[in-house]
Amino acid sequence: MTTTGPTSDQPTGPTQSTKPTTAELTDAERISASLALLWGTQERTARGPKRGLTLDQIVSTALTIADTDGLDALSMRRVARELRVGTMTLYRYLPGKAVLLDLMLDAVSDPAKDIAQCQGKDWRGVLEVVAHSSRRRYLAHPWLLQVNWSRPVVGPNTLAGLEFVVSTLAGLGLTDQERFSVMISIDGLVVGVTRAQLHHEAAVAASGVTDAEFWNRHLPVLSKAMLSGEYPAMAALSEDAYGLGWDETFEWGLQRVLDGIQALIESRRQPADQPPEPASQPPRPA
Amino acid sequence: MTTTGPTSDQPTGPTQSTKPTTAELTDAERISASLALLWGTQERTARGPKRGLTLDQIVSTALTIADTDGLDALSMRRVARELRVGTMTLYRYLPGKAVLLDLMLDAVSDPAKDIAQCQGKDWRGVLEVVAHSSRRRYLAHPWLLQVNWSRPVVGPNTLAGLEFVVSTLAGLGLTDQERFSVMISIDGLVVGVTRAQLHHEAAVAASGVTDAEFWNRHLPVLSKAMLSGEYPAMAALSEDAYGLGWDETFEWGLQRVLDGIQALIESRRQPADQPPEPASQPPRPA
DNA sequence: AACTTCTGAGTACGCCGTACGCAGATAAAA
DNA sequence: TTTTATCTGCGTACGGCGTACTCAGAAGTT
Numbered sequence: 001m002t003t004t005g006p007t008s009d010q011p012t013g014p015t016q017s018t019k020p021t022t023a024e025l026t027d028a029e030r031i032s033a034s035l036a037l038l039w040g041t042q043e044r045t046a047r048g049p050k051r052g053l054t055l056d057q058i059v060s061t062a063l064t065i066a067d068t069d070g071l072d073a074l075s076m077r078r079v080a081r082e083l084r085v086g087t088m089t090l091y092r093y094l095p096g097k098a099v100l101l102d103l104m105l106d107a108v109s110d111p112a113k114d115i116a117q118c119q120g121k122d123w124r125g126v127l128e129v130v131a132h133s134s135r136r137r138y139l140a141h142p143w144l145l146q147v148n149w150s151r152p153v154v155g156p157n158t159l160a161g162l163e164f165v166v167s168t169l170a171g172l173g174l175t176d177q178e179r180f181s182v183m184i185s186i187d188g189l190v191v192g193v194t195r196a197q198l199h200h201e202a203a204v205a206a207s208g209v210t211d212a213e214f215w216n217r218h219l220p221v222l223s224k225a226m227l228s229g230e231y232p233a234m235a236a237l238s239e240d241a242y243g244l245g246w247d248e249t250f251e252w253g254l255q256r257v258l259d260g261i262q263a264l265i266e267s268r269r270q271p272a273d274q275p276p277e278p279a280s281q282p283p284r285p286a
Numbered sequence: 287m288t289t290t291g292p293t294s295d296q297p298t299g300p301t302q303s304t305k306p307t308t309a310e311l312t313d314a315e316r317i318s319a320s321l322a323l324l325w326g327t328q329e330r331t332a333r334g335p336k337r338g339l340t341l342d343q344i345v346s347t348a349l350t351i352a353d354t355d356g357l358d359a360l361s362m363r364r365v366a367r368e369l370r371v372g373t374m375t376l377y378r379y380l381p382g383k384a385v386l387l388d389l390m391l392d393a394v395s396d397p398a399k400d401i402a403q404c405q406g407k408d409w410r411g412v413l414e415v416v417a418h419s420s421r422r423r424y425l426a427h428p429w430l431l432q433v434n435w436s437r438p439v440v441g442p443n444t445l446a447g448l449e450f451v452v453s454t455l456a457g458l459g460l461t462d463q464e465r466f467s468v469m470i471s472i473d474g475l476v477v478g479v480t481r482a483q484l485h486h487e488a489a490v491a492a493s494g495v496t497d498a499e500f501w502n503r504h505l506p507v508l509s510k511a512m513l514s515g516e517y518p519a520m521a522a523l524s525e526d527a528y529g530l531g532w533d534e535t536f537e538w539g540l541q542r543v544l545d546g547i548q549a550l551i552e553s554r555r556q557p558a559d560q561p562p563e564p565a566s567q568p569p570r571p572a
Numbered sequence: 573a574a575c576t577t578c579t580g581a582g583t584a585c586g587c588c589g590t591a592c593g594c595a596g597a598t599a600a601a602a
Numbered sequence: 603t604t605t606t607a608t609c610t611g612c613g614t615a616c617g618g619c620g621t622a623c624t625c626a627g628a629a630g631t632t
Contacts, residue, residue: 031489049579049628075619086581088621097620146432167519177530178538185539188478193470195477203317233453244463252464253471259549260542334609335597361588372612374590383589 033095034102053083055093059103063141066104071143076100101147108141111161118168124258126168130161131186131254138194145195173268182261189253197246319381320388339369341379345389349427352390357429362386387433394427397447404454410544412454416447417472417540424480431481459554468547475539483532 037055061082066074076097080087094100114133118126138144162183169179244252323341347368352360362383366373380386400419404412424430448469455465530538 049577049630051579076621077619080581088582088623089580091621092579163519170519177535181530181535181538184479184482184535185475185542188476188482188539189471189474189543190478191481192474192476192478196470196474233449233456240463244467249463249467249470252467253474253543256471256546256550257475257539257543259546260544263545263549264542333599333607335599335611337610362590363588366612374592374613375611377590378610378612 030096030098030102034099037094037099037103038106051092053085053089053093055103057083058090058093059100059107062100063104063107066143067141071146074143105144105147108137108144109161111164114161115164118164123168123172124262126165127182127186127258128254130165131190134187134190135194135250138191139198142198145191145198172265174265185257186254189257190250193246193250193253197250200246316382316384316388320385323380323385323389324392337378339371339375339379341389343369344376344379345386345393348386349390349393352429353427357432360429391430391433394423394430395447397450400447401450404450409454409458410548412451413468413472413544414540416451417476420473420476421480421536424476425484428484431477431484458551460551471543472540475543476536479532479536479539483536486532 058079062074062079065078065082076090077087079100080090083090090100094103111133114129117133118129121129165183166179169182174182344365348360348365351364351368362376363373365386366376376386380389397419400415403419404415407415451469452465455468460468
């Protein structure tokens with residue numbers, strides 16, 4: 001009874017798929033299909049005519065569209081038009097748009113260059129390279145931050161990067177769980193800060209108003225609007241409080257996280273220095 | 287010439303608005319309209335009949351839909367149906383869906399309770415409360431992470447929270463720019479990690495496969511698929527590497543960031559310890 | 573040559589946001 | 603009270619979307 005599929009029948013509740021318009025194809029089916037296309041190289045059985053397209057052609061066309069005109073401009077009709085085929089032709093290669101997005105995701109995550117750049121670096125240097133590389137990728141493909149949502153299919157490229165980072169974090173006295181926490185935290189910082197940046201830049205570009213102008217324009221409005229108390233701390237900020245660029249802000253935050261991680265690693269190395277180390281209720285080195 | 291609007295004429299390039307379907311209403315106009323509705327309380331001029339709805343009714347209905355059935359289920363038609371009015375009736379109150387999202391955003395960010403919870407805490411305690419509160423909000427309203435994108439309109443609630451954090455970071459020896467960096471880093475960590483969590487939970491729920499099963503199922507596939515080298519580090523991970531819950535993982539990362547910030551603050555307090563300290567090229571203990 | 577299977581693609585359906593315009597209600601102006 | 607200006611709710615329609623269904627014809631196998 002997958003036909004005339006209901007709008008939301010996932011057990012997840014609020015966190016559902018992306019576009020349940022007329023969608024047959026549950027999330028589980030999509031994940032299976034994506035994994036098969038990512039990892040599988042089933043031979044062509046070759047009975048009928050040869051295919052006129054390849055998966056790579058479709059994916060790279062879709063990537064170009066998303067990079068150039070944004071995710072909203074990416075539609076099956078548009079991809080097909082660009083490839084000069086009928087819309088439904090694409091469905092001979094992919095079961096749906098969701099799978100296409102999965103393939104696009106893995107296609108842009110190629111850790112080969114980053115790994116090469118890490119030769120001879122210690123864990124801190126490696127994490128810096130990986131973080132910057134990840135950040136650069138999000139800036140180059142802003143649609144990634146609109147899409148990653150609920151499509152964590154692991155492809156070859158994704159996994160290779162993961163393997164690399166896990167291995168560089170070995171032998172530092174961190175538990176397996178902590179090594180995962182390191183990666184999630186670094187990635188979280190990258191995603192969060194970069195998302196805020198794109199967020200912000202889009203607004204600035206759309207409104208044509210600089211930061212200082214924006215705030216100065218709205219501060220009088222708000223201090224009048226809220227009768228009880230004004231906003232002294234905001235008002236007292238110096239003009240150049242917003243002057244630090246996003247790159248520098250990100251770097252600042254990254255270094256704070258790395259400092260914190262390094263402190264933990266060093267405290268593990270000489271556990272005699274600090275008696276119990278309350279700090280954070282850490283996961284018990286013992 | 288706004289009619290038959292072209293699909294993408296923003297100077298931003300890739301980072302464009304959300305749904306340029308048939309949209310009259312540029313981003314600048316949207317921001318103005320949203321600010322007017324958020325801050326303004328223009329009186330009814332009262333010539334025609336009285337209005338049958340209020341903005342709050344519309345916004346809270348939309349919030350219920352988004353929280354319950356996800357952002358994809360939120361449509362103007364759905365909101366109108368739920369309110370038992372015609373679809374176009376909503377456009378008497380709002381110029382479009384984008385503005386509705388702006389209003390929803392400000393509606394869910396009410397810092398009053400969090401501020402009350404911070405009495406007597408130092409900067410670190412305050413940042414902890416704020417971070418957890420923000421995280422709780424994202425978990426309660428997952429659509430926030432799909433929506434914030436490119437709509438940073440500042441409403442009364444948003445600004446009150448900002449003011450509060452800025453003021454608690456005063457007097458610690460941090461520059462204005464660094465205080466902003468602290469806020470952006472903490473928020474970035476919250477957004478990034480929580481997004482990864484929702485991300486992950488949706489996938490697990492949809493596929494019905496636990497983490498360990500997922501990895502174990504695909505490890506043989508991938509080591510066979512990629513001829514050069516296997517994935518020893520991933521394979522060597524203990525079973526419970528994934529056992530740390532998301533709350534604990536987030537807390538771990540948060541404490542690392544706070545440790546790093548605290549180290550910087552303390553190094554500023556006794557500047558005799560370290561010679562010049564150029565502030566942005568941070569300590570680098572080794 | 574006959575058969576089988578696969579290809580590309582036209583058509584159609586039900587969603588979406590929203591521009592346009594109209595009938596009726598209502599308060600101000602006469 | 604009558605007139606008039608304005609505002610109300612909202613029906614209809616347009617162009618977009620993802621994709622299910624269907625079928626003619628091409629290209630292999632037998």
